[in-house]
Amino acid sequence: MQFSPVRTAIIAIVALLGVLFAIPSFLPQDVRDAWPSFLPKQTVVLGLDLQGGSHLLLQVNEDGIVTERLQTLRRDVRNTLANQNGIGNLITTDEATQSLTIELTDPTQKAAASTAIAALQNTISNSLISVGGVNELAFGETSDGKLTVTLTPEGVTERTSALVAQSIEVIRKRIDELGTTEPSIQRQGTNRVLVQVPGFGDSQRLKDIISRTARLTFHMVYPGMSAAQAQAQGLPAGTMILPSQDGGEELLYEDVALGGESLVDAQPSYDQQRAMPVVSFRFDTRGAITFGQITSANVGQRFAIVLDDTVITAPQIQQPITGGTGQISGSFTTATANDLAVLLRAGALPASLDVVEERTVDASLGADSIQNGLTAGIVASVLVVAFMVIAYGLFGVFANISLILNIVLIFGALSMLGATLTLPGIAGIVLTIGVAVDANVL
CATH class of the missing domain: 3.30.1360.200 (Gyrase A; domain 2)
Structure with missing residues (x-):
């Protein structure tokens, strides 16, 4: 089989770039610092399970959200009635029922008061494609003629969901300020956030930075x-x-x-x-x-x-x-x-966060994982190389060269993209060795 010069040149260039991007990941820091500036210096970022770090599971304090919203709503109602409409009132807050009870000093102004506070209705929607959203407030009246304003369950749920999304952005800004690389910040369920920061061993400081409002x-x-x-x-x-x-x-x-x-x-x-x-x-x-x-x-x-x-x-x-x-x-x-x-x-958190779970992965455990992963990869590679040479002779040698280049290109791509390598990732590379050698033989 003959390859055209253009195809051969493309293969050679891709292989060379793969080697150049892969090499820094296997060199010590002092060697990388002396590396010529025109050559790539990016390395593969090791995940939490390989280099250690901090793991936090946070939960939005829904009671705090309700309390703060009732306080804000109380000020809004008082301002709307007294300051804007001249209606005297006495407001009572009941956090158990998530409601405000409004007693008017002049009951004859009830209709005007009802109209005024109805303007405080707020519609919440967290979907870009939904129409309308849900009403946050429900208005009513007690048996003795007092007005009530109640937070609806749907409104509380939607507000909590929105605040979780906003909290993730604030957390990301705070962690970026710490100079860490490749933090993992994921939403879990409706009111939880999972934060994993590889290489950051001071979990107490991370907790203080993240959970403080x-x-x-x-x-x-x-x-x-x-x-x-x-x-x-x-x-x-x-x-x-x-x-x-x-x-x-x-x-x-x-x-x-x-x-x-x-x-x-x-x-x-x-x-x-x-x-x-x-x-x-x-x-x-x-x-x-x-x-x-x-x-x-x-x-x-x-x-x-x-x-x-x-x-x-x-x-x-x-x-x-x-x-x-x-x-x-x-x-x-x-x-x-x-x-x-x-x-x-970074800005204030829109809601207070409680730490549900806290773990620190020791760097020594990560080193053991790396060593075990490398051992598995080396053993798998040696066995595959030996089998290919014994079974296919010279063609097995060609297949092994292609296999090595395949692994080099994987590490080169990981380094170039700044991707994170985890223990399951190492297992995937080991599995790729077997899959790639089959492809080379075929």
Whole structure:
């Protein structure tokens, strides 16, 4: 059989490229560093079962989703009735039934109130091809004439599903900030996320980075009354009490003056004056304008920075801040300041995540798996090569050369694509040896 020069050249070029891409995976790091820059340096990425790493199974806290949604809905109802329509009301939250009960100070305004809160209806759909979606709210009335707003089961399910999808994207951004390669982030069921990070052995740090909500908000501190006084006398309307990092409590306005979604950058830095690590942040254009307006209108007032429902700091506004930048100071170490900056850059999780399962695969176990896999591959290759030479003579030698090139091309493709090699992958390569040799003989 004669091959045309063009076909021979193509085969030679493909074989050469396969060898060039495959070689770096079998060389030590110092040799790869000295490798000429024009040659490929990519290596096969080893999976969790081969190089060790961290495995986390996370579950979205559905109770937390319901609680937070009811809190938001309560503020929306109060704002719609009292602020926009001048309808006095008293709202009671029942998390057991996932509902709000609204008692009007003037029952004759019931029709107007019903119309006003009906406008809060929200339709949720997670499908790109579905039409309509499901209603999140159900409206009703109690036997004694009070209005009710209830979260529908279908709405809660759809919201949970949407938040899981958003959480996966945030988790991916956070892990990418850690500089790891080939993390596996998969959705499991309706409310779980599986995270596997090969080569990252600090599972506790990974858990802290992934599961922390990192919801950053800015609130004005309520003037003229402490948290202790508010607890004794009753909370003023539209306020809340949150714990502070120093062990105390702060009385804040519920309304978020500015949210962490307006941040475009966050970096760990060092405050020379106070000799402590801090996190410097920068707002986008819209956030910078809002920040400047807030600080200009509230000079002399205290402005609280809240992270995950804990007041990190509540400094007094000394002068308008129009540059759109600021600092978060607290009891940070260099490591915790860096981790917080990572979280803020990646964005807040839309829902809190609970760790259901946590495993760390030791690197020594991965080394054993690699050794066993290599042994199996070498034994299989030697047996196949020997059998082919004995059974087919010179043609067996040709088949063996083709077999070796086939394996080289597999590793070259894995290296070029940055694909992950797992223990089942090694088994697949061993199986390929038998399949490929049959093809070469035929």
